[in-house]
Amino acid sequence: MQTAGGTTLSEDTQPDTAMAGKPERDDDTPERASRRRPGLMLACYLIAAAAIGLDQLTKALILDGVEPGEPVRVLGGLAYLSLTFNSGAAFSMFTDYTWVLAIVATCVVVFLVYLARRIVYPAWAIALGLVLGGAAGNLVDRYLRAPSHPGDPLDGNFAQGHVVDFISVFEPRGEVFAIFNLADSALVCGVILIVLLELTGRGFSPQSRRPKGEPEPER
Template identity: 45%
Template structure:
């Protein structure tokens, strides 16, 4: 009569996990373990999603301001007569039609052609920068500059006395301040916004200068 074996397998052998031949732990060699430990880690900056481009925002703001500038100029030219201002708030705020051959504050009145080339260069430069823009505030500021530059550039190209010599239509007068238009206001306000962003360290790519250093200091304090 055969005897049934009651011997139980060793618990250490049963509990030991299966090891595949390709597993570094199965080989037990220090070289394989070092290779696993030395695998490159993905930098945190690379793991973070990149901000979306803001070229559309820039162009949208520029188109809106350009349209507003052209509309107001057409209305003013059709309704006002030079030398006959319309007073809105006493004698402080008034509408008056002025054709300016120069730049702001009536400077460089004899260099209209040069101002035209400068405006064209500004437009090209803003568009090139905007192609890599990822900051909404920077897109707003550059959009204001672009819209204003295009508004005055159109006057230089298509208004009398001729191409590259056209006079810009100005019509808003406030106190002693020189007469200006919507395009001038857009350029000045956009430039001020860009200066503020630069002073406080906001970059066109959406990051902030020194932000990484501040994060590192905060981590050191928590350790």
């Protein structure tokens, strides 16, 4: 069809009309989000490494300066340094299955290392870095602390090291809340952040953030 001036009204010469209805590309598209992966993966690993390093440093200082059964009052009584050795999981559960916990924790750490390669949002780099660092921090204890002897995996104690816990809030000896360490803190904070991200619609992948019914952008 032609107007009097000779201009056509076909779709071929109406780019605005041709593009109508197509979703605009934004930073949530898989193509653009994937460009962030190397940097965010590195950030995740660095956060995890920092959590592991700080956890192991504080454990070494506590082992050197605090005796088991002799809590040290800090922060005006808000917390106590109560050195304990935990063979179980959080809150001293499954104390008779230390090696099983070590295997489970190893699988979790390997999975998180792989998952970090797919991070496309900064908040998820923080969350997964904290969880990875917390899980790996305690896993170091499982493999390297007594009664484990990593040089002889056949001695019956392999991967049965006891985790060093030392933070007791409000009262000594875990009288108010279970004694924990910095790895536990990192792990809990990371899990809480993950839950908040999911509840607020900030999913792990761009696809999970797309409103229901919205078509995927064309590549």
